[in-house]
């Protein structure tokens with residue numbers, strides 16, 4: 001069987017498929033991942049701010065029921081397995097994109113799955129800012145919005161970059177899973193060729209490329225975070 | 232003038248109620264350097280944080296130049312806080328901003344012109360002797376240097392009052408002296424009223440004109456530094472003036488012996 005898997009014929013055929021389909025698949029994976037991450041940050045970051053600033057003794061206290069509700073929604077979304085979430089959000093996906101299959105459509109469930117995660121990551125970054133630093137700003141007459149915009153966010157930039165890197169690599173993994181519902185990219189290729197057509201070598205190549213992409217994102221993210229940190 | 236009148240502060244914790252301050256009254260005259268000294272946990276930080284309402288007293292009033300600080304609405308309180316600067320034991324600089332931008336920070340909060348702010352910040356860094364560190368980040372500075380940056384920052388908004396909460400407690404004796412000298416200079420040259428919180432008698436001796444001794448949330452003694460230190464009347468004052476419990480080795484005068492007897 002192994003002989004068969006790596007026979008010259010199989011390898012040649014695989015090489016043809018790889019050359020024909022992989023460039024687009026890599027591009028799709030990167031595109032989905034970056035776009036979904038950007039959207040998740042757009043929603044998750046402000047929520048992360050609210051989770052910290054909105055506490056009883058935070059700089060912008062929210063009504064207790066609102067904060068509790070926010071926490072509950074985030075926990076709820078985070079506890080649904082991604083595979084099921086993808087199907088659950090079909091109506092929403094159809095509403096926004098017009099269809100439930102395809103590369104763009106797969107961004108909707110990705111964002112729904114990732115923004116609560118991003119909100120938690122952002123929350124943990126903001127909690128690293130010392131209460132003393134916030135009190136210093138208050139003692140200088142800073143308003144709540146100034147504290148958020150000029151202290152909480154800028155002081156946690158390195159940590160936010162690290163956490164954005166975690167988010168990107170996680171979303172990359174999810175995006176591969178969305179290949180099941182027709183989301184494009186390396187995930188789709190791995191599933192189509194490896195699972196449905198037993199072309200093991202192509203699946204292997206797709207997985208190796210996913211690993212390489214994770215490595216690249218992680219390395220770049222770690223470097224950026226280190227460079228941004230002035231401590 | 233800062234008038235602290237009958238301030239009490241209770242904290243309600245799970246372990247019960249903590250009476251951090253009880254019926255504290257003090258008056259700090261304009262241009263004074265006023266020391267508030269006491270052991271750890273005496274309520275010094277709570278008291279100084281009540282002055283700018285970072286902590287709201289449970290009862291009592293604080294008046295600054297006649298204005299009841301506790302009665303001010305949020306916006307005006309923020310406005311007032313710009314004229315009451317604060318420096319801390321831990322410096323609390325923004326670690327992701329360079330020194331110049333740290334000094335610009337309060338001006339930025341006040342919505343001041345960027346270029347003028349930078350010029351002013353540069354000037355102040357020169358005043359505290361750190362003109363060459365404008366582009367350095369706090370993490371690259373020593374503790375004493377960081378406190379100088381914090382002082383420059385505190386001066387940026389031309390405050391009337393400077394509150395120092397254990398500002399030298401994290402520094403070695405030589406650095407402490409240089410920071411105290413800087414504070415004294417600021418007081419004399421700019422006429423800024425200074426409140427110095429400390430647990431060290433030496434700090435009060437070096438810079439303060441008046442002193443209040445805080446013990447268990449109460450003012451047990453206050454007056455001119457020379458009077459309080461030469462004739463400590465309360466037990467708490469004696470503990471601070473004669474930390475070894477032996478007045479002879481510190482105080483040669485007859486009163487010391489008499490007091491102890």
Ligand SMILES: Nc1ncnc2c1ncn2[C@@H]1O[C@H](COP(=O)(O)OP(=O)(O)O)[C@@H](O)[C@H]1O
Pocket residue numbers: 242243244249250251269270271272273274275276277278
């Ligand atoms: N936020 C708080 N909650 C509960 N207790 C507090 C709080 N802040 C201070 N305390 C208590 O009040 C007392 C005085 O504290 P503090 O003013 O910090 O003293 P000092 O600065 O003189 O060391 C201490 O017993 C302290 O535990």
Ligand SMILES: [Mg+2]
Pocket residue numbers: 275276277397
């Ligand atoms: Mg204290």
